[in-house]
Amino acid sequence: MNVKRARIIYNPTSGREAFRKELPRVLERFEQAGYETSAHATTGEGDAIEAAKTAVERRYDVVVAAGGDGTINEVINGLAEQDYRPKLGIIPMGTTNDFARALSIPRDIDKAVDIILKDQSLLLDIGKVNDHYFMNIAGGGKLTELTYDVPSKLKTMIGQLAYYMKGIEMLPSLKPAHARIEYDGQVIDEDIMLFLVSNSNSVGGFEKLAPDASLTDGYFDLIILRKTNLAEFIRIASLALRGAHLEDDQVIYVKAKKITVIPDEKMQLNIDGEYGGLLPGEFENLKQHIEFFVPESHLKKEDAE
Numbered sequence: 001m002n003v004k005r006a007r008i009i010y011n012p013t014s015g016r017e018a019f020r021k022e023l024p025r026v027l028e029r030f031e032q033a034g035y036e037t038s039a040h041a042t043t044g045e046g047d048a049i050e051a052a053k054t055a056v057e058r059r060y061d062v063v064v065a066a067g068g069d070g071t072i073n074e075v076i077n078g079l080a081e082q083d084y085r086p087k088l089g090i091i092p093m094g095t096t097n098d099f100a101r102a103l104s105i106p107r108d109i110d111k112a113v114d115i116i117l118k119d120q121s122l123l124l125d126i127g128k129v130n131d132h133y134f135m136n137i138a139g140g141g142k143l144t145e146l147t148y149d150v151p152s153k154l155k156t157m158i159g160q161l162a163y164y165m166k167g168i169e170m171l172p173s174l175k176p177a178h179a180r181i182e183y184d185g186q187v188i189d190e191d192i193m194l195f196l197v198s199n200s201n202s203v204g205g206f207e208k209l210a211p212d213a214s215l216t217d218g219y220f221d222l223i224i225l226r227k228t229n230l231a232e233f234i235r236i237a238s239l240a241l242r243g244a245h246l247e248d249d250q251v252i253y254v255k256a257k258k259i260t261v262i263p264d265e266k267m268q269l270n271i272d273g274e275y276g277g278l279l280p281g282e283f284e285n286l287k288q289h290i291e292f293f294v295p296e297s298h299l300k301k302e303d304a305e
């Protein structure tokens with residue numbers, strides 16, 4: 001008999017730190033479903049990347065990432081460059097679980113395990129920028145040094161936006177900057193406030209930021225906010241809360257497979273909510289690159305599109 005093997009990579013510090021306690025029961029459920037299963041607790045930043053690479057070397061059939069968006073991002077970074085890529089299951093345990101939300105995977109360990117054991121999967125697009133991979137969003141804008149000095153980690157670009165909206169006095173720290181943005185043969189060469197390269201449609205709690213983003217079409221949703229004054233910026237940010245920003249004259253919204261962003265001055269890159277170095281950046285959509293276990297409801301949604 002061909003026994004399937006699963007490797008659970010979990011972040012013991014994620015969210016409410018609840019996973020370790022549940023691990024024996026989760027292992028038991030995988031065993032009962034016919035998997036030979038083992039687990040790895042991540043030890044710190046970057047460890048989930050190495051754990052995922054090790055799982056590839058050991059030819060696991062399935063990798064399960066239990067944690068928040070940070071853990072899933074690292075696991076994807078460990079898998080994306082490999083020729084052999086195990087199927088990936090998600091158990092959302094983090095403070096932010098945007099990607100799980102985009103896939104309609106519930107924040108309930110047993111229900112998330114049910115989805116993996118049901119064995120329905122879908123190949124999904126992954127974003128690449130320079131040498132990093134992302135599943136939700138990447139983006140940038142010229143911020144005064146404030147952003148990454150703030151002690152609480154800012155989760156996504158749009159999380160930064162929400163952050164700025166909470167503290168209106170912080171708003172002036174987003175400054176316009178000149179950038180040349182090339183996408184699929186087109187060029188935008190002007191002053192911008194920020195740009196977002198969205199792969200999934202659920203980012204930072206703004207579920208309507210890129211409402212049409214599909215995870216299987218091979219395209220990013222590129223959203224660029226042109227240079228605005230403070231009043232316009234606040235107006236557009238509040239439009240974005242209800243998904244009414246895309247038709248605004250100050251917003252450029254296109255679908256693209258390849259995007260290059262070359263700013264004239266220092267501009268920070270944000271990848272799935274983490275600081276990702278400085279631009280320039282070359283973004284590429286890797287169409288249907290990693291196979292994820294998804295719930296029935298998500299399969300139906302993709303079928304309908």
Ligand SMILES: Nc1ncnc2c1ncn2[C@@H]1O[C@H](COP(=O)(O)OP(=O)(O)OP(=O)(O)O)[C@@H](O)[C@H]1O
Nearest residue numbers: 014015042043044045067068069070071094095096
């Ligand atoms: N044992 C560990 N101790 C401390 N940090 C860890 C450990 N293992 C992983 N990490 C780091 O924690 C980061 C965040 O993890 P994750 O997204 O899973 O959880 P979260 O609860 O949503 O995040 P956070 O606690 O930062 O709000 C990961 O990117 C990883 O670098």
